Amino acid sequence: MHKRISQTGQATRNDWAENTSKGGGFAAKGQRGPLELMYSRRFAPFFWTQFMGAFNDNVFKNALMLLIAFTASRQLGASSDVIINLAAGLFILPFFLFSATAGQIADKMEKSLLIRRIKMLEIAIMAVAGLAFYTGSTVLLLGLLFLMGSQSAFFGPVKYSIMPEHLKSEEIVGGNALVEMGTFIAILLGTLCGGVWIQLPNGTQTIGFVLVGVALIGWWASHKIPPTVVHSPNLTVRWNLVCETFRTIGHARRQRSVFQSILGISWFWLLGAAYLTQLPNFTKTVLMGDESVVTLLLTLFSIGVGIGSILCERLSDKKVELGLVPLGSLGLSLFGMDLFWACRLPQSQELLSLTRFLAVSGSWRVMMDVVMIGVFGGLYIVPLFAMIQTRTRPKERARMIAANNIVNALFMVLASVAGAVLIGVAGVSIPVFFLLLALANTAVGLYICWLVPEFAMRFLVWAITHTLYRFRHRDLDRIPETGPAVLVCNHVSYMDALLIIGACRRPVRFVIYEPIYRLFLLNFVFRAARAIPIASHRTNPKGLKNAFDEIAKALEKGEVVCIFPEGQLTRDGSLGIFKRGIERIVARNPVPVVPMALKGLWGSFFSHKNGHAMACLPRRFWSRVELVAGFPIDPVNVTANGLRERVLKLWHVNPKLKKEGAR
Structure with missing residues (x-):
């Protein structure tokens, strides 16, 4: 943990020197694509461990469901529908019962060792499952399904809490993307293979050998996972399942942004469960397709999630x-x-095979919708998982993941209840049910953005930086990954702060001139980003003092603050004089200062090149803009004039930017 900045300059300088000398405070250079992680021992063994586990789960579940559908009802004297719903409940029940305990154990133990023990449990369960399939004991298989759910419940908190232990900050999103893609592909392959293998002449024997073999492969892969730091070795595990479940959820609720992410993830699983549960009947009764069409749509959805994640x-x-x-x-x-x-496809008198379905008018539009639902689902869920991982303390991260699993399970149950009530009782058609899901999703999305303005603010910033500009940045890994720092940058346009927000990995608090802070629309962004409005000494001396007090508080908390030392937008495109407020800031809080320069914004709609900014119609679109950062400066060497010289050097405009800026 980065030391909290003390009030003495010497302590802060020691922290800063240690950070820079060891390289601990800065992200590594040479960022690579996410697929590069598949060649890294820090990630690949874990990926294949969880992939094999997800595959095995679904081979087991689907083979069992088919066995129940065709033979088990005679053994148990109950309808297959009742037994199938019982089986689904037995698998999800452990997530309610054991997730809180699993989270405590995962925070207390070394995670790679815990994974190996969980995989050994899987081998034992699958060995007994092979015997149960061979003998056709449905009662034993249902009991084992409960144990498989329990094993998954204990693996879940470790699964997502271990990634931040081994991945760099710039790899977290890529790691989550690969895990989500792999999980959905494993679910698809497991579902397909389980259904095919159980119907082979010696299907029950084949399933038994496959389950044990895949469990052994996952156990072997788990031995390659590097060890992790134990963050809470003295944690006392409480075994009261009900009380700890409520305690875990209550603890997550106290971290507002994290809990909202948990609700967002759970809503996605509600949607996914609702869509996938109704997909077979939707295909049969609405699209008039046979089993091959169901398989196609499941495949397209899984591929879509994979594409969206990457x-x-x-x-x-x-x-x-x-x-x-x-x-x-x-x-x-x-x-x-x-x-x-x-x-609403043309009706057929018999179920359509895959080739005949593809030939039907409108079928490709349906397939495109299924793919795109998966794609946007991937875009939706990956940042939320990454947010939980990065905004929770390492010593309690697994318990936050456990809270997520509990709420996920609850929402999936609600999806089943909603489908049963609306379709089975109220008589709503499946297409109308899908429409209601889409409308409900719109309402939930608006509610989350209203409840957590940061989501809407980041979306607005992302949209602006990816539509108005061709934006690139360099050397932002020079900004410390942890601890306080001050960023200083030239001030060219009203978009400067938004571009920096969109580029920086860490949240940045801006010091904004009050009239700009209160501008329409920008005010929403600045408030959501917790910007600090500042006034001049002449117009509001008390407001000026309050701003410097707020800057000091932010730095004492270890936050990053960005200021524009010119104090106003440039009127002629040149770099103005830097005011000495930066010297006052580092005198009170000696923290590293990172110079930055924005290039290519002079002459844009939001700059003063043609008079007042935003006074006429835009003349430039898709402009090439760049943000570049310099090396951090020791606070003892910070002067306003010295910073101006450093920013000026960074501001050397390359020919393409200069040519575009002159238009």
Whole structure:
């Protein structure tokens, strides 16, 4: 943990020197694509461990469901529908019972060792499951399904809490993207293979050997996972399952942004469960397709989630970009609504095979809707998982993941209840049910953005920086990853702060001239980003003092503060004189200062090149803009004039930017 900045300058300088000398405070250079992680021991063994576990779960569940559907009802004297719903409940019940305890154990123990023990439990369960399949003991298989759910409940908190232990901050989003993609592919393959293998002549024996073999592969892969730091070795595990479940959820609720992310993730699983549960009947009764069409749509949905997850890493520029959450929610609603209109295909007197379905007018639109629901689902869920991982303390991260699993399970149960009530009791058609899901998703998305303005603010910033400009940045890894710092930058346009917000991995608090702070629309962004309005000494001396007090408080908390030392937008495109407020800041809080320069914004609609900014119609679109950071400066060497010289050197405009800026 980074030491809290003390009130003495010497202590702060020691912290800063230690950070820079060891390289601990700065992200590594040479950022790579997420697929590079698949060659790294820090990630690949864990990925294949969880992939094999998800695959095995679904082979087991689907083989059991088919066995129940065709033979078990005669053994147990109950309808297959009752037994299938009982089986689903037995698998999800452990997430309610054991997730809180699992989270405590995961925070207390070394995580790679815990994973190996959980995988050994899986081997034992699958060995007994192979015997149960061979003998056809449905009662034993149902009991084992409960144990499989229990094993998954204990693995869940470790699964997401271990990634931040091994991945760099710029790899967190990519790691989550690969895990989500892998999980959905494993679910798809497990579902398909379980259904095919159980129907082979010696299907029950085949399933038994596969389950044990895959469990052994996962156990072998788990031995390659590097060890982790134990953050809470003295944690006392409480075994009261009910009390700890409520305690875990209550603890998560105290961290508002994290709990809102948990609700957002749980809402996605509600949508996913609702869509996938109704998909077979939707295909059979609405699209008039056979089992091969169901398989196609499941495959397309899984591929869509995989594409969206990887695309999320690309669009977020390797940082936790919450702006993609509203974008994902919007896409889920739009394509969910379109699915309602697209599914009105020409009716057939018999179920259509895959080739005949593809030839039907409108079938490709349905398939596109299914793919895009998956794509936007990936964009929606990956940043939320990354947010939970990065905004929770390491010593309690697994318990936050456990709270997420509990709420996920609750929402999935609600999805089943909603489907049963609306479709089974109220008589709502499946297309109308899908429309209601899309409308409800719109309402939930708006509610979350109202409840947590940061989501809407980040979406607005992301949209602006990815539509108005061709924006790139360099050397932002020079900003300390932890601890306090002050960023100083030239001030060219009203978009400066938004561009910096969109580029920096860490949250940044801006010191904004009060008239700009109160501008329409920008005021919403600045308030959501907790910007600090500042006034001049002449107009509001008390407001000036309050601003410096707020800056000091932010730095004492270890936050990053950005100021524009010129105090106003440039009127002629040149770099103005830096005011000495920066010297006053570092005298009170000796923290590293990072110079930065924005290039290519002079002459844009939001600059003063043609008179007052925003006074005429825009003349430039898709402008090439760049943000570059310099090396951190020791606070003892900070002067206003010296900082101006450093920013001026960074501000050397390359020919392309200079040519575009002169238009």
